[in-house]
Amino acid sequence: TYEETLQQRVRLHHSVEDAKGNIRVIVRMRPVVPNDASQPQHIKHLEDGALEVDEARNAVFLSTPTTGMKRFEFYSVYGPAQDSVAQQGVLFEEQVRPLLKSVLDGTNVAVMAYGPTGSGKTFTILGKTESGQLSGLLPQSVEFLLDTLMAPSTPQTPLSSNSETRLQVVESCTMTMVEVYMDQVYDILGQLHGALESAAKVDVRQGSDTVSLNGVTEVPVSRWDDAVRYLQEGLRLRKTHRTLKNLESSRSHLIVSLHLVVQATGGATYRSKLVFVDLAGSERVSKSLSQGERLKEAQHINKSLSALGDVVHALSTTPRPAYIPYRNSRLTQLLFDAIGGNAKTLLITCICPHLPQQHNMSETQSTLQFASRAKNVRNALVQRAHSTPNTSIDSSHVEGDQQPL
Ligand code: ADP
Ligand code: MG
Secondary structure, three states, rough: HHHHHHHHHHHHHHHHHHHHOOOOEEEOOOOOHHHHOOOOOOOOOOOOOOEEEEEOOOOEEEEOOOOEEEEEEEEEEEOOOOOOHHHHHHHHHHHHHHHHHHHHHHOEEEEEEOOOOOOOHHHHOEOOOOOOOOHHHHHHHHHHHHHHOOOOOOOOOOOOOOOOOOEEEEHHHHHHEEEEEEEEEEHHHHHHHOOOOHOOOEEEEEOOEEEEEEEEEOEOOOOOHHHHHHHHHHHHOOOOOOOOOOOOOOEEEEEEEEEEEEEOOOOOOEEEEEEEEEEOOOEEEOHOOHHHHHHHHHHHHHHHHHHHHHHHHHHOOOOOOOOHHHHHHHHHHHHOOOOOOOEEEEEEEEEOOOOHOOHHHHHHHHHHHHHHHHHOOOOOOOOOOOOOOEEEEEEEEOOOOOOOO
């Protein structure tokens, strides 16, 4: 049948992308939320087009009076869900859990959320629900890694025919949490441990093939509740500001890293890094009527995101240029391995439903264009060899990071 052919095509498409090691790009459109209706009405009312998602074909259709109808295809597309928390679970199962298997095999993984302010990036990564629980991909991943694999009392058997054989045990897991604000990196966990904000600035150390943070606070997390407490308390320190666009808009890029040591059966030890990136909003400055300090923040956000765009552009050019401009911003420096480097990367592109009174189509369009371009970025993935427990986490890093595979 047609549906079967379609499914086959999608499966083939997926396995081809897997083999190529490209950044995997998916799209999530959030539902209309109560806050949408209360947006200020002085933003011009424009019937500026149409926007549709087609989950079956993994496509997004956008039409504007100036561009006509455009079709964007992605690895997966998720439309507005009636039950958002349930969709958080679906996203985890379909997109993140398979990547966590790679993490357990010693591969670095990065999960990034990109999109304009209010499109659901923070919801996707962290996902605070009304009851204060965290339902996002990060807490779900931590739960999977720690409670499933670390608990010493968890029986290793029995295994039903369709459950996975548990071959690995997470031996240790540590977490760092930083934000990039005004092109400075701030150690959030350091501040939770009493450091003043002014003392919490950390330097990025860029090696020839690695990047690390000088003296960043790294806390061991062995229980899910501990990790979630750090996340919740850390989030409170994050620099947010009320703009007209969104009640709580993040003014910084948040980067949470989990460093894992995994013991496989047979005695091999793997080290890997799982990084979650919640980017600041990609909308243009004038839209949120920013002024003064807010304008400066917005300019920094725009500058770092356009540096990100430049890196993605350079990496998606064939042949790949020898020079990739990672050093143009702290953000791109920090994403050195996540984008084009030694990691499997999932880019979640968040978009808003079509809200004519907010004239958000040009933002949606530029977001989808960025996402389309990112599909062409091929990471220089190095399958991690067995390493001894004393090997530094970054030492078996990128090889030939600027080269296509
Ligand atoms: P961003 O981080 O992109 O600025 P947020 O994640 O803060 O956006 O989302 C903006 C608002 O929309 C929040 O109130 C959030 O709870 C809500 N929201 C975002 N995504 C969803 C979703 N998938 N389902 C339900 N509500 C959502
Ligand atoms: Mg946010």
